[in-house]
Amino acid sequence: MKRTVLLSILCALFLQGVSYAQRIKGSDTLLPLTQELAEQYLEEHPDAEIIVTGGGSGVGIAALPENTTDIAMASRRIKFSEKMKFAGIGLDAREVIVAYDALAVIVNPGNPVDSLTREQLEAIFRGKITNWKEVGGDDRKIVVYSRETSSGTYEFFKESVLDNKNYMSSILSMPATGAIIQSVRQTKGAVGYIGLAYLNQYVKPLSVSYDGGLHYAAPSVSTAADGSYPIVRPLYYYYNAANESAVEPFVSYVLSAEGQKSVLEQGFIPVSLEEDKGSSEQNPEL
Numbered sequence: 001m002k003r004t005v006l007l008s009i010l011c012a013l014f015l016q017g018v019s020y021a022q023r024i025k026g027s028d029t030l031l032p033l034t035q036e037l038a039e040q041y042l043e044e045h046p047d048a049e050i051i052v053t054g055g056g057s058g059v060g061i062a063a064l065p066e067n068t069t070d071i072a073m074a075s076r077r078i079k080f081s082e083k084m085k086f087a088g089i090g091l092d093a094r095e096v097i098v099a100y101d102a103l104a105v106i107v108n109p110g111n112p113v114d115s116l117t118r119e120q121l122e123a124i125f126r127g128k129i130t131n132w133k134e135v136g137g138d139d140r141k142i143v144v145y146s147r148e149t150s151s152g153t154y155e156f157f158k159e160s161v162l163d164n165k166n167y168m169s170s171i172l173s174m175p176a177t178g179a180i181i182q183s184v185r186q187t188k189g190a191v192g193y194i195g196l197a198y199l200n201q202y203v204k205p206l207s208v209s210y211d212g213g214l215h216y217a218a219p220s221v222s223t224a225a226d227g228s229y230p231i232v233r234p235l236y237y238y239y240n241a242a243n244e245s246a247v248e249p250f251v252s253y254v255l256s257a258e259g260q261k262s263v264l265e266q267g268f269i270p271v272s273l274e275e276d277k278g279s280s281e282q283n284p285e286l
Contacts, residue, residue: 021049021050022048022049022050022051022070022071022246022247022250023050023051023053023069023070024038024050024053024069024070024071024072025053025055025059025060025068025071025072025073026054026055026057026059026060026063026071026072026073026074027054027056027057027060027073027074027075027151027152027153027235028056028151028153028176028177029101029152029177029197029235030073030074030098030099030235031052031053032197032266033099033197033235033262033263034052034073034254036262036266037250037254037259037262038050038052038250040253040258040262041250044253045249048250054176055150056148056150056151056152057074057075057076057151058149058150058151058152059150060072060073060074060238061074061078061082061238062082064086064091064238064239064240065085065086065089065091070239070240070243070246070247071237071238071239071250071251072237072238072239073236073237074237074238075101075153075156075195075233075235076152076155076156076236077095077234077236078093078095078236078238091242092240092241092242093238094238094239094241094244095236095237095238096236096237096251096255097234097235097236097271098236098237098251098254098255098263098271099235099260099263099268099271100234100235100268100269100270100273101196101232101233101234102195102196102219102220102221102223102224102229102269103153103157103160103193103194103195103219103232104193104196104198104199104205104206104219104231105192105193105205105206105208105219105231106180106181106184106191106192106193106194106199106203106204106206107184107191107203107206108184108187108188108189108204109185109202109203109204110188111137111138112136112137112138113132113135113137113206114204114206114207115206115207115208115209116207116209117208117209117210117213118161118210118230119212120135121161121162121208122162122163124142124144124191125144125146125157125162125167125168125171126166126167126168127144127168127169127170127171129142130142132189140188141189142189142190143172143189143190143191144168144170144171144172144190144191145171145172145173145174145180145183145184145190145191145192146167146171146172146173146174146180147173147176147177147180147193148173149173153193153195156233157193157231160230160231160233161231174192177194177198178198180192180194181194181198185202185203196219196220196221196224196267196268197266197267197268198267199267205218205219206218208229208230209230210230215228217229219231221267221268221269224269225269225273232269235268237251239251255271260272
């Protein structure tokens with residue numbers, strides 16, 4: 001309730017032109033995290049104003065050249081076509097990784113299947129495997145849910161799990177993560193994917209193997225940070241370099257020890273944990 005009231009007040013002030021409010025728009029994965037970070041930042045900077053809205057990564061990135069956002073939240077990296085569009089109008093987009101996120105593949109809690117390989121997941125989401133009995137489950141039709149095409153989560157899952165192959169044509173596209181959770185909760189044969197921070201007791205996450213079934217790992221902050229869980233992606237802020245002085249204070253706060261502590265508390269992986277993992281992989285003695 002506090003968050004809703006705060007954002008409503010900020011929205012009203014902005015529309016009335018009372019004062020300038022920093023606008024942040026885009027990824028629904030980053031939406032709750034950024035809202036919480038904005039509230040914390042405003043407690044320390046009461047004279048500042050921040051408006052945070054979702055809509056998907058594509059929506060946020062498209063808003064940058066239209067000057068309808070100051071920061072675009074994205075759960076995927078900017079596309080080549082978007083870079084070219086920006087270059088054509090002289091927009092220098094700066095990229096900042098603010099957190100990492102594990103994608104959890106979820107099923108109905110009543111589904112006896114507990115784990116799948118990447119290849120099995122690819123076959124399910126491409127419509128090649130259509131019944132749970134084909135992967136050790138009940139004789140039940142698989143109902144496949146996905147995010148809509150403007151979602152960065154949709155793009156990343158396609159790249160990482162489907163090996164850049166197309167989803168099945170009959171896939172059920174949902175406008176937001178909450179809709180996927182609700183659908184999987186209510187449908188015994190359902191499968192979908194959501195950000196780790198959204199996991200709750202109403203859906204069951206699957207363990208996943210990217211080495212043909214030799215090793216499986218369940219999604220968690222610890223397995224994502226140590227590299228044992230394979231479906232992990234960076235989360236980005238993009239902004240116009242010409243507007244850097246305006247956005248830098250909030251971006252710096254997000255990357256600060258205090259901001260990254262909040263990242264961890266909300267179920268995401270802090271940037272430092274991923275950087276430490278990368279350093280250890282390059283230097284095993286560490």
